[in-house]
Amino acid sequence: MPPEIHGLIFDLDGVITDTAEYHFLAWKRVADEEGIPFTREDNEALRGLSRRESLNTILKGRPIDEATAQNWMDRKNTYYLEHLEELTPANLLPGVPQLLDDARARGLKLGLGSASKNARLVVSRLGMESLFDVIGDGYCVVNAKPAPDLFLWVAGALRVYPTQAIVFEDAEAGINAARAGGFFTVGLGNAANNQPTIWLPSLEKASLGEILARLS
Numbered sequence: 001m002p003p004e005i006h007g008l009i010f011d012l013d014g015v016i017t018d019t020a021e022y023h024f025l026a027w028k029r030v031a032d033e034e035g036i037p038f039t040r041e042d043n044e045a046l047r048g049l050s051r052r053e054s055l056n057t058i059l060k061g062r063p064i065d066e067a068t069a070q071n072w073m074d075r076k077n078t079y080y081l082e083h084l085e086e087l088t089p090a091n092l093l094p095g096v097p098q099l100l101d102d103a104r105a106r107g108l109k110l111g112l113g114s115a116s117k118n119a120r121l122v123v124s125r126l127g128m129e130s131l132f133d134v135i136g137d138g139y140c141v142v143n144a145k146p147a148p149d150l151f152l153w154v155a156g157a158l159r160v161y162p163t164q165a166i167v168f169e170d171a172e173a174g175i176n177a178a179r180a181g182g183f184f185t186v187g188l189g190n191a192a193n194n195q196p197t198i199w200l201p202s203l204e205k206a207s208l209g210e211i212l213a214r215l216s
């Protein structure tokens with residue numbers, strides 16, 4: 001029996017738009033100012049992690065006090081916000097508008113589940129405020145990905161069961177969160193290794209009809 005799918009839940013950074021580069025540039029600026037080595041490769045491990053967990057990962061065990069940690073996170077966010085000023089609807093990743101239109105036409109509910117405290121601002125800069133029924137962001141739950149809490153929060157607000165929803169994710173932490181919550185998963189790009197239900201290189205040529213058929 002094919003599963004009944006009633007909702008789609010999208011991660012934001014790396015799925016709807018490529019703000020991972022902006023996160024990298026902002027953390028890189030702080031790391032350079034503080035003389036901490038941080039490469040583009042290191043940045044891959046930060047995908048999907050909260051601001052605090054990103055800092056912990058960059059620090060690699062270097063001890064800093066709480067006031068310093070807050071200062072670094074605040075500075076990183078200031079730099080990140082500067083980059084967001086460049087963001088426009090042209091920064092939607094290829095395939096996203098078509099997929100959302102198709103989902104709407106099929107009567108599916110649409111949710112966003114992002115670890116970012118800036119998710120609403122990003123969605124607004126992309127001109128997508130009216131497209132999602134529910135937006136879950138970095139303020140909604142205490143336990144960030146890879147805990148399932150955020151996706152469960154979004155599913156609850158959408159009134160769909162996890163077993164009736166697909167989570168689209170580009171990050172290891174996000175796939176693990178969705179799997180722990182009992183959702184179907186579409187893993188994009190580097191998320192191949194985390195056993196998503198379906199893996200796609202990107203959403204560029206994605207067909208919702210094919211995705212739904214592959215769940216059967």
Ligand code: BG6
Pocket residue numbers: 012013020023046047048049050051054077114115116117118119138
């Ligand atoms: C996630 C990004 O969406 O949001 C992470 O993938 C980022 O890289 C996290 O650290 C938190 O974002 P923010 O905007 O709250 O610092």
Ligand code: MG
Pocket residue numbers: 011012013014015047048169170171174
């Ligand atoms: Mg992501």
